[in-house]
Amino acid sequence: MAAEKKAGAAQKKHRSGTTEARTLKRKRDQEDLGKLQEAVNELDPKSPTIKAFTDLPLSAATAAGLRSSHFETLTDIQARAIPLALKGRDILGAAKTGSGKTLAFLVPVLECLFRQQWTEYDGLGALIISPTRELAVQIFEVLRQIGRKHVFSAGLVIGGKSLKEEAERLSRMNILVCTPGRMLQHLDQTAGFVVDNLQMLVLDEADRIMDMGFQSAVDALVEHLPKTRQTMLFSATQSKKVSDLARLSLKDPEYVSVHEAAESATPATLQQHYIVTPLPEKLDTLFGFIKSNLKSKIVVFLSSGKQVRFVYESFRHLQPGIPLLHLHGRQKQVARLEITHRFTAAKHACLFATDVVARGVDFPAVDWVIQVDCPEDADTYIHRVGRTARYESAGRAVLFLDPSEEEGMLKRLEHKKVPILKVHVKETKKKSIADQLQNMCFQYPDLKYLGQKAFISYTRSIHLQKDKSVFKLQKLDLDGFATSMGLAGTPQIKYQKGGDDVKRIKNASRAALSSGSESEGEGGDGKKKKDEVRTKYQKMAERVNQDVLSSHYRKLIGDGSDDEDADFLSVKRVLGDDELDAAADEAGAAAVAAKTVSLGKQEFIVDSHRREKLLKSKKKMLKYMDKGQKLVFDDDGNAHPIYELQDEEEFKKQGPVEILRRQFVDTEASRVREVDVEDKQLAKEKRQEKKIKRKEREREEELAAAQAAPKAQLEGADGDAEDPLALLRSLPAPGGGADSDREDGPPKKKAKKWFQDDSDDEREKAKKKKNVIEMDREPDTLEDLEDMAARLLEG
Numbered sequence: 113m114a115a116e117k118k119a120g121a122a123q124k125k126h127r128s129g130t131t132e133a134r135t136l137k138r139k140r141d142q143e144d145l146g147k148l149q150e151a152v153n154e155l156d157p158k159s160p161t162i163k164a165f166t167d168l169p170l171s172a173a174t175a176a177g178l179r180s181s182h183f184e185t186l187t188d189i190q191a192r193a194i195p196l197a198l199k200g201r202d203i204l205g206a207a208k209t210g211s212g213k214t215l216a217f218l219v220p221v222l223e224c225l226f227r228q229q230w231t232e233y234d235g236l237g238a239l240i241i242s243p244t245r246e247l248a249v250q251i252f253e254v255l256r257q258i259g260r261k262h263v264f265s266a267g268l269v270i271g272g273k274s275l276k277e278e279a280e281r282l283s284r285m286n287i288l289v290c291t292p293g294r295m296l297q298h299l300d301q302t303a304g305f306v307v308d309n310l311q312m313l314v315l316d317e318a319d320r321i322m323d324m325g326f327q328s329a330v331d332a333l334v335e336h337l338p339k340t341r342q343t344m345l346f347s348a349t350q351s352k353k354v355s356d357l358a359r360l361s362l363k364d365p366e367y368v369s370v371h372e373a374a375e376s377a378t379p380a381t382l383q384q385h386y387i388v389t390p391l392p393e394k395l396d397t398l399f400g401f402i403k404s405n406l407k408s409k410i411v412v413f414l415s416s417g418k419q420v421r422f423v424y425e426s427f428r429h430l431q432p433g434i435p436l437l438h439l440h441g442r443q444k445q446v447a448r449l450e451i452t453h454r455f456t457a458a459k460h461a462c463l464f465a466t467d468v469v470a471r472g473v474d475f476p477a478v479d480w481v482i483q484v485d486c487p488e489d490a491d492t493y494i495h496r497v498g499r500t501a502r503y504e505s506a507g508r509a510v511l512f513l514d515p516s517e518e519e520g521m522l523k524r525l526e527h528k529k530v531p532i533l534k535v536h537v538k539e540t541k542k543k544s545i546a547d548q549l550q551n552m553c554f555q556y557p558d559l560k561y562l563g564q565k566a567f568i569s570y571t572r573s574i575h576l577q578k579d580k581s582v583f584k585l586q587k588l589d590l591d592g593f594a595t596s597m598g599l600a601g602t603p604q605i606k607y608q609k610g611g612d613d614v615k616r617i618k619n620a621s622r623a624a625l626s627s628g629s630e631s632e633g634e635g636g637d638g639k640k641k642k643d644e645v646r647t648k649y650q651k652m653a654e655r656v657n658q659d660v661l662s663s664h665y666r667k668l669i670g671d672g673s674d675d676e677d678a679d680f681l682s683v684k685r686v687l688g689d690d691e692l693d694a695a696a697d698e699a700g701a702a703a704v705a706a707k708t709v710s711l712g713k714q715e716f717i718v719d720s721h722r723r724e725k726l727l728k729s730k731k732k733m734l735k736y737m738d739k740g741q742k743l744v745f746d747d748d749g750n751a752h753p754i755y756e757l758q759d760e761e762e763f764k765k766q767g768p769v770e771i772l773r774r775q776f777v778d779t780e781a782s783r784v785r786e787v788d789v790e791d792k793q794l795a796k797e798k799r800q801e802k803k804i805k806r807k808e809r810e811r812e813e814e815l816a817a818a819q820a821a822p823k824a825q826l827e828g829a830d831g832d833a834e835d836p837l838a839l840l841r842s843l844p845a846p847g848g849g850a851d852s853d854r855e856d857g858p859p860k861k862k863a864k865k866w867f868q869d870d871s872d873d874e875r876e877k878a879k880k881k882k883n884v885i886e887m888d889r890e891p892d893t894l895e896d897l898e899d900m901a902a903r904l905l906e907g
């Protein structure tokens with residue numbers, strides 16, 4: 113009994129001890145918070161002594177997060193923007209690519225909520241908007257790194273999950289990283305998702321978010337948010353458009369532009385070159401480049417998803433000897449993430465991409481950025497090249513320009529303070545792959561179809577470009593381009609709407625048709641000049657029935673009605689079986705030495721053996737021959753027609769004809785109804801069965817993709833896929849692969865000899881040309897570049 117009493121007393125003492133400790137801790141925390149607030153109040157945001165994160169009044173949790181992520185020294189934009197943001201100012205931040213803008217807004221976000229002791233019950237405190245999913249994932253990743261000692265809940269809202277699934281957790285989130293469209297969907301549709309308490313709104317890549325594409329989504333989104341909040345806008349290329357600031361109701365914003373007075377708009381560690389390569393030589397030049405840089409990490413920008421798919425697929429067949437990846441906006445979320453991870457982790461790889469990764473995405477140690485298709489404007493150029501030479505590391509960028517684009521684009525770049533030098537490709541490194549591509553397009557009709565689509569989407573993108581001083585469709589050698597893609601002829605493009613330029617494409621392709629180069633369709637006059645020399649592949653390509661797509665390529669080319677080109681330009685394919693009859697009619701007008709083939713009651717004019725053979729094929733015969741008669745067999749094996757007419761006299765004996773007719777119709781109708789019910793039931797069952805199978809397949813695919821993905825960013829250390837809506841503290845620290853890569857620094861490369869190494873005479877001649885440098889070796893360092901520049905001046 114006494115022992116029990118003693119234990120009870122000890123327990124009580126222990127309890128009161130822990131309560132006391134807790135009270136003490138709370139008191140201490142309150143004191144710390146008070147001190148922190150005081151330090152922020154006293155902080156001079158423009159003090160030049162702020163150089164490191166330790167110079168800032170930060171919570172212990174943020175400081176620890178930064179320390180363990182190895183962030184110590186502040187970058188310029190961080191040193192200027194964070195102090196102001198800590199003091200609650202609205203910010204318009206502009207700094208070069210790779211200069212650390214992400215931390216410039218994430219640190220204030222964490223601090224703002226911390227100082228207000230934000231809890232789960234306070235709801236959404238900060239909203240960070242990104243224009244692309246890739247960038248949103250990356251921001252979320254950095255937030256996880258530096259915020260892991262905080263207790264806030266944070267979420268990633270970028271689609272890819274069902275709205276319902278996301279909605280359930282949304283109301284409990286303190287910080288959300290999102291894309292504008294998806295967030296708006298939630299704000300409009302998710303009941304119980306209240307944002308009235310929002311303290312901070314951040315727009316990363318703000319100029320992109322504020323531009324036309326996102327304008328309405330952002331305006332609608334801002335409508336939902338409270339007006340009293342802190343707002344921060346960051347981008348590498350930012351203008352202070354008064355209208356934009358009004359739309360976001362910024363209060364007396366502080367414009368923090370750290371590189372405004374800088375000599376160039378791009379990082380000093382970035383070497384930038386351009387080469388003039390006519391459109392038909394672009395693919396050759398690109399292939400030659402990749403072959404010469406197999407030990408590099410390369411990002412290749414193209415203008416559309418279809419271009420990306422075509423170049424990726426065709427280069428894959430050519431096996432240049434470096435892992436190839438491709439990324440564009442039409443891929444599924446899982447695939448996009450997986451490719452992003454694979455490229456992030458790769459040491460040597462070549463990623464073909466659209467502008468979906470042009471902004472903000474932080475791939476570690478990228479050696480080269482190649483812009484095969486000219487960017488739409490200088491800002492896009494700056495963002496694209498910003499994928500290399502990030503945070504003080506070195507990088508190189510090459511822009512391919514058609515001769516017609518050179519003058520206009522250079523002016524634009526000069527205006528934006530982009531230092532770029534002209535170089536030539538070494539003759540020996542030029543490699544024509546047109547024959548191989550032609551061969552492949554013959555072997556894989558689907559690749560040819562993909563090529564046609566890529567051709568159209570490229571032409572379309574040029575036509576739609578606003579800056580006509582750079583993009584001149586009429587100056588491009590489209591026929592040559594089509595040949596370089598392995599297409600046996602320029603795709604015949606049907607004009608539907610648009611301007612004169614498109615008419616020209618149509619006419620160009622018509623001209624190609626009548627000049628005997630292979631028509632991708634046969635809707636023209638079908639005449640072929642006899643004396644035209646046609647290659648073996650051209651002849652073969654004409655013969656092959658090329659619109660039969662294997663399932664792989666059907667997926668690959670997204671064959672279907674959702675084709676965004678359809679309303680603008682369309683391509684006619686070589687006719688297939690089903691179109692032969694129409695072709696036969698047309699051929700009647702065009703046939704050179706046409707003859708006729710009769711099928712059933714119809715006659716077709718044919719102008720080639722192959723067509724004749726096809727028309728005589730069993731399938732065609734069945735289609736056009738007289739319909740056979742259906743027969744039923746009796747027990748003795750004698751054939752009878754399905755309906756045999758009864759003897760008329762006997763029929764009349766059965767009763768009045770009208771009554772008999774009605775009886776017959778009624779019984780047949782009820783029989784048909786019964787059969788119809790059975791049929792419908794059967795069809796329903798089949799549909800359900802298919803649906804179940806499809807779902808199972810999708811589940812398996814998703815599972816396989818998830819398993820295949822290398823340590824996904826949102827994955828926990830224990831391997832289970834982490835929900836992108838989770839408590840920051842509960843999340844394991846992300847892999848840090850990027851960090852370690854960065855710590856190692858970009859791998860040192862041997863100087864490549866991709867650029868032209870002309871004879872001395874030629875070099876001398878080239879030197880005399882303004883703005884042209886011939887390099888016998890690529891500049892490795894800034895010193896090399898300066899040396900070259902000096903030589904140029906001397907010359």
Ligand SMILES: Nc1ncnc2c1ncn2[C@@H]1O[C@H](COP(=O)(O)OP(=O)(O)OP(=O)(O)O)[C@@H](O)[C@H]1O
Pocket residue numbers: 182183184185186187190207208209210211212213214215347348471472473474498499502503854
């Ligand atoms: N203070 C710092 N110390 C060391 N590394 C840093 C620091 N700040 C940022 N970095 C690193 O620099 C790289 C670029 O940072 P970040 O992605 O924030 O650049 P950015 O300015 O947003 O670029 P972009 O304009 O392309 O979006 C990242 O890898 C990041 O980890």
